Amino acid sequence: MLRQPLLRQAARTAARPSSAIPSLRPHIQRRTLLSKRSFRQTGTRAVENLNLRNIAQSSADYHRNKQIFLSCGIVAGIVSFIYVSYRIVLEIKKNPIQADADPSNPLSDPNAPNRKIIVHDENGNEIVPTGHSVVPSFPRTISLPSFTGPLDATEPVQPGTITTAAAPETEYTLVGLGTRTVTFIGISVYVVGFYIATADIAALQSALVKKVNPIATTLVPGERDQLRNELLDPAEGAKLWNELLSHNIPARTAFRVIPVRDTDFHHLRDGFVNAIKTRGPELSGKGVDDEAFGEAMKQFRAVFNRGKVPKAKELILARDDKGHLSIAFDGGKKSGGRQLIGVVPDERVSRALWLNYLAGKQVASEPARRSIVEGIMEFVERPVGTVASMVVPLAR
Numbered sequence: 001m002l003r004q005p006l007l008r009q010a011a012r013t014a015a016r017p018s019s020a021i022p023s024l025r026p027h028i029q030r031r032t033l034l035s036k037r038s039f040r041q042t043g044t045r046a047v048e049n050l051n052l053r054n055i056a057q058s059s060a061d062y063h064r065n066k067q068i069f070l071s072c073g074i075v076a077g078i079v080s081f082i083y084v085s086y087r088i089v090l091e092i093k094k095n096p097i098q099a100d101a102d103p104s105n106p107l108s109d110p111n112a113p114n115r116k117i118i119v120h121d122e123n124g125n126e127i128v129p130t131g132h133s134v135v136p137s138f139p140r141t142i143s144l145p146s147f148t149g150p151l152d153a154t155e156p157v158q159p160g161t162i163t164t165a166a167a168p169e170t171e172y173t174l175v176g177l178g179t180r181t182v183t184f185i186g187i188s189v190y191v192v193g194f195y196i197a198t199a200d201i202a203a204l205q206s207a208l209v210k211k212v213n214p215i216a217t218t219l220v221p222g223e224r225d226q227l228r229n230e231l232l233d234p235a236e237g238a239k240l241w242n243e244l245l246s247h248n249i250p251a252r253t254a255f256r257v258i259p260v261r262d263t264d265f266h267h268l269r270d271g272f273v274n275a276i277k278t279r280g281p282e283l284s285g286k287g288v289d290d291e292a293f294g295e296a297m298k299q300f301r302a303v304f305n306r307g308k309v310p311k312a313k314e315l316i317l318a319r320d321d322k323g324h325l326s327i328a329f330d331g332g333k334k335s336g337g338r339q340l341i342g343v344v345p346d347e348r349v350s351r352a353l354w355l356n357y358l359a360g361k362q363v364a365s366e367p368a369r370r371s372i373v374e375g376i377m378e379f380v381e382r383p384v385g386t387v388a389s390m391v392v393p394l395a396r
Contacts, residue, residue: 121137130191132188134312135190141171143171147328170199172253176370177191178191179192188260194357195256197250205384208376234361241359242282242355245354248322256314273301275364283351313329322347323350325344326343
């Protein structure tokens with residue numbers, strides 16, 4: 001009974017024209033080509049093939065790298081802590097201020113900022129740490145002879161000759177010190193300290209105090225800040241020091257230069273000559289283009305016409321109450337100790353050289369200039385004449 005409708009349907013289909021019969025081949029081909037894709041998309045669920053071994057390896061690599069990173073951080077922290085502790089211990093050893101500072105001394109007050117740290121060496125002498133390993137300290141006071149005492153500006157000078165200075169000695173007190181460096185990476189050349197004759201400190205005190213406050217004998221904190229700013233200002237500082245030095249205030253001063261590496265006199269001479277030429281136009285009074293100044297520069301160059309300067313050996317540049325410049329060198333016991341190697345009478349030479357350290361836009365050593373300014377602040381905060389009386393003479 002079921003076959004009869006089917007047979008009738010087949011007969012009617014066969015009776016139709018061939019064009020009316022739908023083609024089954026394209027449908028079959030399309031189904032054949034797309035059957036696999038269609039079957040996977042609609043006939044089953046999407047399946048993701050997972051590689052468990054790769055997943056486990058990736059997880060292990062992640063945790064291993066994380067552990068290595070954390071371990072490196074711990075090691076770096078420990079190394080940093082040890083390094084900082086080591087540097088702190090070195091600084092404490094170099095600057096044992098609590099053990100050696102004298103609280104009654106205004107130049108070594110540990111509670112005041114920017115003070116020079118004054119300690120004692122094994123012989124009991126007062127020294128000031130420099131912070132440099134080659135030249136670890138400077139004496140707080142030194143004794144220098146009056147190199148140019150008998151010299152008059154009209155007397156001929158024979159530069160380049162070495163004579164042992166046997167004149168009476170004068171005590172000088174350290175004001176400030178610092179290291180001269182060159183090039184952008186800061187290569188150290190020498191450590192320099194500025195000394196003033198102890199007996200001449202009162203004159204410098206009085207001149208600086210009166211400049212700020214004509215009726216005062218000492219400066220209060222606000223006035224000291226005013227003076228500090230003037231001394232650190234390139235233009236005002238140069239003007240102030242130029243005026244003081246042109247009037248021989250302070251009368252007797254000296255720069256103590258100690259190389260931190262082997263050098264020679266010619267190298268030092270070139271640096272000093274360039275400094276004098278640069279600061280020459282700043283000098284008040286007579287210019288620097290006259291014949292006398294040219295002759296003085298020849299004398300200055302001739303003084304340095306000699307050989308090597310080993311590291312840690314002393315070179316003294318001293319200026320007396322007339323502005324005469326004396327150069328002395330201490331090559332050690334084998335060379336006879338400290339000896340005068342030349343004198344330049346023209347005070348403009350020493351004044352220009354002094355300005356190169358004390359004031360201006362560019363100085364030979366900025367740390368030295370700032371240390372000198374702070375040393376002067378220690379002077380002007382005391383009543384005039386009291387600082388010199390509190391300086392303990394250097395043990396001899």
